[in-house]
């Protein structure tokens with residue numbers, strides 16, 4: 001089962017109520033302040049399918065030029081993130097371009113307890129090591145500093161207001177969002193298991209097709225590691241202007 005423009009169109013049409021409930025769930029989380037603003041925006045967060053659809057809806061509401069530029073950034077992130085530490089594609093000049101609708105992962109960062117955050121970081125490290133081994137089986141050695149890269153625990157996040165927030169509250173919110181996303185079964189599971197909850201992978205597979213996206217990523221990673229040349233990646237991406245425009249036309 002693979003996502004296509006048509007699938008996304010149907011899922012957007014079917015998820016209006018769930019996306020509204022998602023925004024209400026976000027609103028229950030406290031506003032935060034941090035002196036290290038955007039320090040944590042070092043990776044595109046994992047997300048549920050519902051959150052990915054909400055981000056795609058945000059892209060559709062952008063002007064064509066910005067949508068085209070933003071989509072290309074996400075494709076570039078997908079192709080190059082195994083070889084380079086890239087910041088989140090939604091980050092521009094130390095501002096989040098989708099801040100009001102940013103993902104649960106962004107909102108919860110800094111609110112988890114140190115113990116829970118370390119447990120999540122360890123799970124992420126194990127997943128990245130497994131991924132590194134899979135690349136190794138294909139004859140590609142990923143740079144160790146990229147594999148090891150992780151955003152450390154942040155002790156500087158301050159909450160506004162009096163909302164009580166602990167790990168249980170955050171986990172309940174996470175499960176609530178996941179349950180909303182489960183309304184989109186079986187696609188919810190497909191996005192999680194086959195696309196690794198990665199919006200950049202979803203968009204790349206819409207643009208190139210799933211198999212071709214994976215093949216291109218392999219070719220790009222191997223080429224960049226061998227030559228250090230990323231020019232071909234930019235050429236490859238620049239050919240595709242505003243590939244989400246067909247979804248805009250439907251709206």
Ligand code: SF4
Nearest residue numbers: 041088090091096106
């Ligand atoms: S979506 Fe926004 S807040 Fe979240 S990591 Fe990206 S730039 Fe940061």
